[in-house]
Amino acid sequence: MALKLADYKTDVHNDWCPGCGDFGIVNALQMALAEMGIERDKATIFSGIGCSGKTSHFINTYGVHTLHGRVLTFAQGGKLANPDMTVVAVGGDGDGLGIGAGHFVAAGRRNIDMTYIIFDNGVYGLTKGQASPTLKLGEQTKSLPSPNTNSNVNPIGLAVASGFTFVARGYSYDVRHLKDLIVKAVKHKGLSFLDVLQPCPTYNDVNTRDWYAGVDLAEESMERHSRIYKLEDTKFDPTVNYAGEVEVNEKLSQALVKSLEWGDKIPTGVFYQNELVSPFSTRLTDKIPNYLENPPAKQIISDTGSPNTDISKILDSLNV
Amino acid sequence: MSTDFTWLIGGPQGSGVESGANIFSKVCAQMGYQVFGKREFYSNIKGEHSYFTVRISDQNIHSNVNDVNLMVSFDAETIFRHFDEISSDGGIIYDSELEKTDTDRVRTLDGPFKERLHKLLESKNKPFTIAGVLEVAEEKGVKLYPVSFKSLLETLSEEVDNPRLRGLVRMYNVLGVSLSLGLIKMPSNSLVDSIDDIFSKKPKVAEINKQAASFSYNYASDNFKNFHYNLIGTEKQPDTILVQGHFGCSLGKMVSGCRFQSYYPITPASDESVYLESNEILEIENDRPGSTIVVQTEDEISAIGMMIGAALTGTRSSTSTSGPGFALMTEALGWAGINEVPVVITLYQRSGPSTGLPTRHGQDDLLFTVFAGCGDFPKIVYASGDIEESFYDTGNCFNYADKYQIPVIHMMDKFLSSSVVTCQKFNPKKISIDRGKLLDKVEGEYKRFAFTDDGISPRSKLGMDNGVFWNTGDESDEYGHITEDPQVRIKMMDKRMSRLDLALESIPTDQQAVSFEVHDFTIISWGSTKGPILDAQSMLKKEGIDIGFVQIKLLHPFPTEYVKSLLKDAKVLIDIEANHSGQLGKIFKQNITRDIDYHILKYTGRGMTSTEIYDSLKRIVQNKAEKREILSHGA
Numbered sequence: 001m002a003l004k005l006a007d008y009k010t011d012v013h014n015d016w017c018p019g020c021g022d023f024g025i026v027n028a029l030q031m032a033l034a035e036m037g038i039e040r041d042k043a044t045i046f047s048g049i050g051c052s053g054k055t056s057h058f059i060n061t062y063g064v065h066t067l068h069g070r071v072l073t074f075a076q077g078g079k080l081a082n083p084d085m086t087v088v089a090v091g092g093d094g095d096g097l098g099i100g101a102g103h104f105v106a107a108g109r110r111n112i113d114m115t116y117i118i119f120d121n122g123v124y125g126l127t128k129g130q131a132s133p134t135l136k137l138g139e140q141t142k143s144l145p146s147p148n149t150n151s152n153v154n155p156i157g158l159a160v161a162s163g164f165t166f167v168a169r170g171y172s173y174d175v176r177h178l179k180d181l182i183v184k185a186v187k188h189k190g191l192s193f194l195d196v197l198q199p200c201p202t203y204n205d206v207n208t209r210d211w212y213a214g215v216d217l218a219e220e221s222m223e224r225h226s227r228i229y230k231l232e233d234t235k236f237d238p239t240v241n242y243a244g245e246v247e248v249n250e251k252l253s254q255a256l257v258k259s260l261e262w263g264d265k266i267p268t269g270v271f272y273q274n275e276l277v278s279p280f281s282t283r284l285t286d287k288i289p290n291y292l293e294n295p296p297a298k299q300i301i302s303d304t305g306s307p308n309t310d311i312s313k314i315l316d317s318l319n320v
Numbered sequence: 321m322s323t324d325f326t327w328l329i330g331g332p333q334g335s336g337v338e339s340g341a342n343i344f345s346k347v348c349a350q351m352g353y354q355v356f357g358k359r360e361f362y363s364n365i366k367g368e369h370s371y372f373t374v375r376i377s378d379q380n381i382h383s384n385v386n387d388v389n390l391m392v393s394f395d396a397e398t399i400f401r402h403f404d405e406i407s408s409d410g411g412i413i414y415d416s417e418l419e420k421t422d423t424d425r426v427r428t429l430d431g432p433f434k435e436r437l438h439k440l441l442e443s444k445n446k447p448f449t450i451a452g453v454l455e456v457a458e459e460k461g462v463k464l465y466p467v468s469f470k471s472l473l474e475t476l477s478e479e480v481d482n483p484r485l486r487g488l489v490r491m492y493n494v495l496g497v498s499l500s501l502g503l504i505k506m507p508s509n510s511l512v513d514s515i516d517d518i519f520s521k522k523p524k525v526a527e528i529n530k531q532a533a534s535f536s537y538n539y540a541s542d543n544f545k546n547f548h549y550n551l552i553g554t555e556k557q558p559d560t561i562l563v564q565g566h567f568g569c570s571l572g573k574m575v576s577g578c579r580f581q582s583y584y585p586i587t588p589a590s591d592e593s594v595y596l597e598s599n600e601i602l603e604i605e606n607d608r609p610g611s612t613i614v615v616q617t618e619d620e621i622s623a624i625g626m627m628i629g630a631a632l633t634g635t636r637s638s639t640s641t642s643g644p645g646f647a648l649m650t651e652a653l654g655w656a657g658i659n660e661v662p663v664v665i666t667l668y669q670r671s672g673p674s675t676g677l678p679t680r681h682g683q684d685d686l687l688f689t690v691f692a693g694c695g696d697f698p699k700i701v702y703a704s705g706d707i708e709e710s711f712y713d714t715g716n717c718f719n720y721a722d723k724y725q726i727p728v729i730h731m732m733d734k735f736l737s738s739s740v741v742t743c744q745k746f747n748p749k750k751i752s753i754d755r756g757k758l759l760d761k762v763e764g765e766y767k768r769f770a771f772t773d774d775g776i777s778p779r780s781k782l783g784m785d786n787g788v789f790w791n792t793g794d795e796s797d798e799y800g801h802i803t804e805d806p807q808v809r810i811k812m813m814d815k816r817m818s819r820l821d822l823a824l825e826s827i828p829t830d831q832q833a834v835s836f837e838v839h840d841f842t843i844i845s846w847g848s849t850k851g852p853i854l855d856a857q858s859m860l861k862k863e864g865i866d867i868g869f870v871q872i873k874l875l876h877p878f879p880t881e882y883v884k885s886l887l888k889d890a891k892v893l894i895d896i897e898a899n900h901s902g903q904l905g906k907i908f909k910q911n912i913t914r915d916i917d918y919h920i921l922k923y924t925g926r927g928m929t930s931t932e933i934y935d936s937l938k939r940i941v942q943n944k945a946e947k948r949e950i951l952s953h954g955a
Binding site for chain 2: 010012040041042044046049054056057060061062063064065066067070072073074075076077078079080081082084085102103105106284287288290291293294295296297299300301302303305306307308309310311313314315318319320
């Protein structure tokens with residue numbers, strides 16, 4: 001029986017603030033899972049800590065709500081041990097780009113076939129609105145005693161530089177577009193990163209829904225002035241088609257330059273995609289040929305309680 | 321007359337001290353001797369002093385002793401640092417080119433050591449040179465065997481017509497080993513075999529080394545005379561293997577079905593992970609090959625996170641680390657605790673605090689480990705006493721983890737990890753695999769944290785049909801969803817903590833603690849002190865002094881009742897540990913309201929010898945001991 005959107009929802013009470021951008025992301029994720037028809041027990045959502053960390057409890061698949069900053073570590077371990085399952089990791093921008101930035105960079109180097117979604121709202125919501133790594137220098141959101149003294153991290157740029165092979169940005173109030181991006185990210189062979197701009201209605205009074213919609217730009221005009229636009233509506237081509245260094249460098253630099261665009265125009269869509277980089281599983285099968293057919297989670301380790309691993313050759317080599 | 325002989329080789333780090341010692345150990349083991357070897361080294365890649373002591377005997381031995389019977393050195397520092405350890409009936413083979421070298425020429429001799437050495441030489445009216453310290457040794461009775469390593473190579477190079485051999489300083493280690501074996505008259509055939517073995521991948525290098533070995537072996541037997549020790553071999557014990565420290569846990573992990581290991585490089589733990597990766601493809605009886613996925617992570621936090629992620633898929637998973645790395649893991653350890661994830665952390669302790677003595681031994685992490693993590697959660701802390709034990713203990717640790725759905729910390733240490741010993745061949749069939757309540761399939765509604773009579777819920781795994789569950793580091797309900805309900809909180813806390821009692825009730829007592837006799841004077845200890853304690857105990861027994869010894873293996877939950885019952889006839893309790901504060905003693909007192917009478921402690925970063933334990937025990941029996949006997953032997 002085909003799974004419906006409702007099958008991916010749990011009846012856990014959702015305690016996010018009314019109007020929270022997180023709702024759009026969890027809806028898009030559930031829609032993407034339904035569209036791809038991924039069985040509930042063949043997917044695991046790993047989540048970090050904070051408001052976004054609760055996501056895994058709202059989705060009716062395996063859900064692992066981990067530790068602050070560490071979501072990628074748990075997710076990678078799970079995927080490596082059981083490569084048959086679909087793995088999506090989610091977390092806030094403070095989680096992934098502050099306390100967890102080291103894991104973010106290291107994950108890029110591995111290129112394990114999974115998806116990482118950052119809920120990017122510029123504040124630490126659950127601890128009452130402190131500045132997070134994506135808040136711009138000098139901006140002062142509601143609960144900051146003084147303007148932000150740190151410069152911001154560029155999530156797209158960092159992902160591209162770290163080796164993520166699919167890098168995209170979505171907007172939480174454009175749920176259909178976000179769903180499409182999630183489907184692409186999950187289907188991508190390698191590590192995907194999705195930066196989702198997500199207004200925090202309670203603590204971020206700078207990058208609000210109206211701000212993204214460009215209400216301030218419209219002033220007296222009745223035209224739409226939304227800051228958000230889609231890269232696919234432009235001539236931007238994010239895909240690496242040949243493994244040649246020249247093309248790869250061109251697409252990487254183009255993505256980096258595009259990621260710097262901010263202010264009146266904010267690009268969403270796919271910034272970079274390269275499926276010619278070997279996923280980690282290929283690097284493993286190069287040395288362990290049957291890794292994918294017989295991964296750790298599927299291996300039989302005993303025969304009625306007795307070990308079946310034969311180490312006699314090693315032991316013989318130690319004989320004196 | 322039984323054989324008991326200790327050999328020491330030293331040299332700058334990177335000069336082949338370790339491979340030299342491995343050849344020597346292998347030769348001795350092949351000639352039937354029991355071997356106990358131990359490596360000491362600085363936190364340094366090249367240049368600082370490293371040395372290896374190898375004790376061999378025709379009896380069972382479990383430790384080093386203070387006296388060295390033969391030292392071979394091709395550098396000055398080894399002689400300066402160790403000349404006073406040579407027994408009066410012993411000898412020193414040394415490079416005669418070094419005689420004029422004075423202490424100032426050896427840049428790696430640190431100030432405090434030089435000061436102590438100068439004081440000693442001054443008092444004996446000797447110059448601060450190699451010649452000076454050798455005179456001191458000679459006056460004690462030590463035999464000196466000078467030989468120019470340089471001319472040895474030159475003569476050999478002419479003899480075999482290979483000019484490349486001249487100045488091949490890299491081969492000094494093989495020369496040293498071969499000279500030693502020639503001097504003690506160890507039959508030479510196994511020397512050639514061992515070199516073949518060790519250089520099996522480089523036949524050309526093996527050839528040159530074999531030439532050098534035979535040549536220097538013959539040189540020593542022809543020119544070195546009157547040495548007290550002749551070791552011609554003894555009857556080989558059947559089923560003996562020669563193993564390095566990390567083999568016990570590595571091979572134990574393979575056999576126990578550990579299929580995922582994540583780690584971040586740290587001394588002295590990394591060797592285990594590297595060995596697992598070197599043997600990543602596994603032979604499986606009647607099945608296709610298996611494999612261990614070994615992942616080098618970006619830090620220890622990632623190592624424990626990945627391990628937990630892998631364990632949630634039902635894979636037996638592990639990580640290996642040392643104190644500083646374990647400190648980083650403690651937050652996630654609590655996550656494994658509250659989520660009832662079976663994992664095994666192998667903790668190779670070294671000397672702390674902080675970076676401490678990063679390549680030296682210590683048992684300083686017991687209290688930290690027992691109390692590691694924020695919040696109240698159950699864990700098992702288990703310690704192995706020697707390498708052979710660690711193989712079987714690894715199997716037990718995985719079973720505890722699975723049966724009680726609990727993180728297990730398996731404590732090892734640097735003393736064990738840098739030992740090379742002979743022991744009984746490991747028997748994989750003596751390891752059993754018990755996965756506890758891990759499910760094969762799920763039918764009907766599933767609750768991962770369902771309340772049960774024994775406090776342990778049937779366990780699904782990520783990706784299993786119909787077994788969907790949730791985990792969270794928050795308090796959770798039976799499904800694994802967040803709750804802050806006070807009544808559920810009580811039930812969940814009680815459920816998790818109850819497995820500590822369950823573990824105590826169901827872990828067989830011989831796995832909890834081991835009694836090596838109990839007498840009026842009885843030792844309590846844990847971990848790698850076992851070897852030197854057993855040897856000291858038998859030394860005293862030969863003199864008619866009976867000392868008891870109880871080795872505690874299960875350190876948390878503490879087996880209070882069992883240990884109490886073992887010790888009921890002991891009158892004087894002696895706690896022996898390689899740390900400053902007597903950490904086991906503190907745990908003992910906390911659980912068994914009884915005072916420790918004496919502590920024998922060592923925190924120099926060097927392992928205990930049986931000699932120094934023997935000395936302290938004797939003082940205790942004679943009522944001449946300090947309440948805290950502090951040991952300090954070893955360079």
